[in-house]
Amino acid sequence: MIREPILNAVIMAALLAVPLWALWAGEPFTITLATRAAILALAAVGLNIALGLGGLVSLGHAAFFGIGGYAMGILAHHAQTYTPLMEAPFLIEGTKSMPVIWLTAIVAASLAALLIGALSLRTTGVYFIMITLAFGQMLYYFAISWPTYGGEDGLSIYVRNDFPGLNTLRPFPFFAISYVALAVGLFLSWRIAKSPFGLALSAARQNEARVRTVGMDPYRLRLTAFVISGAITGLAGALFADLNRFVSPTMFSWQMSGEFIVFIILGGTARLFGPVVGACLFVILEHWLGGLSDYWLVFLGAILLLVVLFARGGVIGALAGREATHD
Amino acid sequence: MTLLSVERIEAAYGPAQALFGVTLDVAPGEVLALLGRNGMGKSTTIKVICRLLTASTGKVSLDGQDMAGWPSHRAARAGIGLVPEGRRVFPPLTVEENLTAAARPGDWTLATVSDLFPRLGERLGQRAASLSGGEQQMLAIGRALMTNPRLLILDEATEGLAPVVRQEIWAAIRRLKAETGLAILVVDKSLKELATVADRAVIIEGGRSRWAGDFAELTPTLTERYLGV
Numbered sequence: 001m002i003r004e005p006i007l008n009a010v011i012m013a014a015l016l017a018v019p020l021w022a023l024w025a026g027e028p029f030t031i032t033l034a035t036r037a038a039i040l041a042l043a044a045v046g047l048n049i050a051l052g053l054g055g056l057v058s059l060g061h062a063a064f065f066g067i068g069g070y071a072m073g074i075l076a077h078h079a080q081t082y083t084p085l086m087e088a089p090f091l092i093e094g095t096k097s098m099p100v101i102w103l104t105a106i107v108a109a110s111l112a113a114l115l116i117g118a119l120s121l122r123t124t125g126v127y128f129i130m131i132t133l134a135f136g137q138m139l140y141y142f143a144i145s146w147p148t149y150g151g152e153d154g155l156s157i158y159v160r161n162d163f164p165g166l167n168t169l170r171p172f173p174f175f176a177i178s179y180v181a182l183a184v185g186l187f188l189s190w191r192i193a194k195s196p197f198g199l200a201l202s203a204a205r206q207n208e209a210r211v212r213t214v215g216m217d218p219y220r221l222r223l224t225a226f227v228i229s230g231a232i233t234g235l236a237g238a239l240f241a242d243l244n245r246f247v248s249p250t251m252f253s254w255q256m257s258g259e260f261i262v263f264i265i266l267g268g269t270a271r272l273f274g275p276v277v278g279a280c281l282f283v284i285l286e287h288w289l290g291g292l293s294d295y296w297l298v299f300l301g302a303i304l305l306l307v308v309l310f311a312r313g314g315v316i317g318a319l320a321g322r323e324a325t326h327d
Numbered sequence: 328m329t330l331l332s333v334e335r336i337e338a339a340y341g342p343a344q345a346l347f348g349v350t351l352d353v354a355p356g357e358v359l360a361l362l363g364r365n366g367m368g369k370s371t372t373i374k375v376i377c378r379l380l381t382a383s384t385g386k387v388s389l390d391g392q393d394m395a396g397w398p399s400h401r402a403a404r405a406g407i408g409l410v411p412e413g414r415r416v417f418p419p420l421t422v423e424e425n426l427t428a429a430a431r432p433g434d435w436t437l438a439t440v441s442d443l444f445p446r447l448g449e450r451l452g453q454r455a456a457s458l459s460g461g462e463q464q465m466l467a468i469g470r471a472l473m474t475n476p477r478l479l480i481l482d483e484a485t486e487g488l489a490p491v492v493r494q495e496i497w498a499a500i501r502r503l504k505a506e507t508g509l510a511i512l513v514v515d516k517s518l519k520e521l522a523t524v525a526d527r528a529v530i531i532e533g534g535r536s537r538w539a540g541d542f543a544e545l546t547p548t549l550t551e552r553y554l555g556v
Contacts (some may be wrong), residue, residue: 199428202415210415214378214429214474215403 004320012183015280019175031171037283038178039102039239044263045185045274046232051261052270054225055205059257060116060132063139064230066107066252068237070143073155073247075101080158098163098177101238109234110227117226121219136254143249154248161242168242178239180234182276185232190272192228201225233260248300262300266307268314277315313327329391330355330510331407331478332377336385337534338508340376345371347458347534348385350379353478356508358500360521362554365516369514370533373482376512377409378402389478391528404431408476409455410467418456421448425455425466426473434507440469443499461492468499478510479503485515488526493520518550 002010015038022030043065050056078085078094087093095101120131144152159169168175192198204211204218212217241247250256263278285303289296311318328458331353338346346368353359363369376387378399383461387394389405403409417425425439434439441448444465450458455466455482464484471479485493497520503509504524509535515521521528521542530538530553550556 011363027445100422196427196430199420199424203420203425203428204418207415209399210411210417212399213403213411215400215431216429217398217400218376275500 001321002319003274004271004316005098005274007316007320010279011071011273011276012186015182015276015306016099016179023172027303028171030176033283033287035171035175035178035243036240037187037280038175038182039236039243041276041279042178042185042239042257043233044260044267044279045182045189046234046236046285047260048229048264048270049192049220049232050229051187052274053193053201053205054222056121056130056222056226057127057235058132058226058229058322059254059259059261060120060134060136061230061233061250061260062254062256063116063132063136064113064233065237065240065256065260066139066143066249067109068234069103069247069251070149070237071108071234072101072161072238073240075104076150076161077149077155090272096159096161098161098242101161101242104233105234105238106231107238110231110245113227113230114223117223121222133254133257134258136252139306140152140252140254141248146262149292150248151248154246154250157241157245160245174243175317178243181235181239185235185273187274193272196309197221197224199220202245205246212223229267232242252305260272264314266304266314268316271314271316271320274314274316277312281315328354329392330357330389331512332370332386332388332391333376334386334388334431336372336375336382336387338371338380338382340371340380341465345534346375346521348536349375349531349534351529351539353510353512355477356402357527358504358511358513358525360525360528361512361514361531362518362521362528362551364555366517367531369531369536370482373409373480373512373514376402376480379405392550401477402487403474406475406477408471408474410464410471410479410481410484412486416455416458416463416466416470419454421452421468422456424453425470429470430473431475433476435472437473441474443502444469444495446495459492461495462465464488464492464496465499467518468496476509478512479515481511483514483516485520493517497523516554518545518556520553 019034047061050058075094076096079096083094084091116135120128123131149155162168163177168174200211200216204221209216237251263275263282266281267274267278285300286287287308289299307314329352333349333351335348335350336346337348349368349372361369375382378394378397394402426440446462447465447469455463456468485496501524525542528542529536532553538549
């Protein structure tokens with residue numbers, strides 16, 4: 001067995017080493033694949049706070065991913081068409097600035113998570129899964145029927161947004177941005193897991209009544225976690241849309257939410273780097289098996305089945321032991 | 328002056344009524360023993376006090392404030408620290424994490440809990456699941472203290488423990504009484520140990536309070552009649 005902190009450091013180093021090698025070897029597509037893996041990992045890191053720490057199986061996290069994506073798409077669309085987003089009661093214009101777009105995505109996703117969480121966290125178990133799924137699908141169909149921003153066809157952004165001091169049109173600087181965002185997301189997730197709030201959240205997952213007897217309200221704990229989780233996934237959505245320079249209702253789909261859960265299960269539920277390993281594996285398999293067969297998801301399903309049956313701690317659990325250490 | 332006041336509470340589990348009128352009160356700094364045979368309503372009374380079960384009639388108040396309608400976490404935040412029956416710790420968390428998760432500002436900290444239970448101080452990094460039964464009970468008491476309560480409720484805190492561990496826990500309870508002035512409501516079957524710490528006692532039988540008075544006034548006739556000892 002490898003100590004989990006060492007394994008985590010190796011994973012983070014490998015995720016950086018691959019695009020560095022690709023930069024040296026002149027393989028820009030590999031850099032794009034690594035960027036995609038880092039962004040999807042960030043989305044799943046967000047979900048892992050709700051699912052891994054709080055035990056909240058949300059099948060609607062694509063809602064926040066999509067909101068982040070559309071925050072980027074709408075702001076960039078208005079900037080590139082030189083049309084204001086809103087004129088009355090006050091003027092709001094579009095922007096191509098990544099930091100402003102990220103902030104908007106985080107705020108919008110947080111507000112949506114607050115609303116969705118406030119309603120759905122009054123239920124538990126299968127009802128919670130269903131209500132989060134319903135919210136995600138509501139937003140999916142809303143995006144499809146919103147012709148102003150492309151409806152079912154989505155919205156194309158012709159030039160990637162700007163980040164001060166970096167040429168984001170080149171693959172490596174954009175990978176670096178995504179990698180740093182992932183590192184910040186992981187650090188936040190680690191801090192939360194170690195904090196009294198994270199411990200209480202974890203305790204509430206184990207026994208709600210016991211947590212109440214020490215003066216904590218499980219509903220508030222879970223709602224806070226759900227909002228933080230949604231905010232991180234929203235940021236990932238904005239980055240994902242920027243990577244593809246395209247946003248579409250697919251980002252809201254339940255399949256997207258399902259993929260985030262698959263990343264976490266593959267890598268290891270409640271393990272800090274579980275979502276990173278899961279997202280990387282997914283992108284590798286998608287690229288490798290996708291080239292062999294259109295039905296590559298069948299193979300992914302088989303792998304997932306094997307992980308659930310024989311490696312319940314996911315890949316991290318198989319390599320570092322079953323018990324999560326939060327280190 | 329009364330810290331906790333319970334007046335003629337009645338409560339039921341669905342159609343099965345368990346309490347038919349329990350009355351008791353605890354003053355600040357006082358240790359009250361809640362006595363009774365198994366199934367007489369002691370744990371149900373505690374559940375009602377901690378708002379884990381709603382009384383159908385009667386009134387529970389803390390510091391003069393009626394607790395009706397409070398969620399259970401509000402009762403805990405208002406100063407009621409519960410050590411539930413059966414050592415209910417959070418097994419996957421470490422000792423330190425169990426204590427930190429419950430912590431609220433006040434005199435009780437990791438250091439003071441470790442001073443009260445040195446065994447816990449030595450095992451801060453150990454998972455609660457791997458502790459002995461006695462250590463888990465110490466952890467459950469430590470966790471309740473970390474909420475910095477004004478009233479500590481110990482529900483069968485020494486049940487099923489080795490005699491040497493029981494002695495350690497009774498010593499800690501005596502120390503709590505002597506050094507902190509914390510009000511304690513204790514449910515236990517060991518009259519000999521209770522006699523060293525309890526100021527007053529309330530006996531419950533059949534879901535009703537049958538006797539209340541100074542612990543020293545408990546006569547063999549009373550204990551034989553209501554407790555069978």
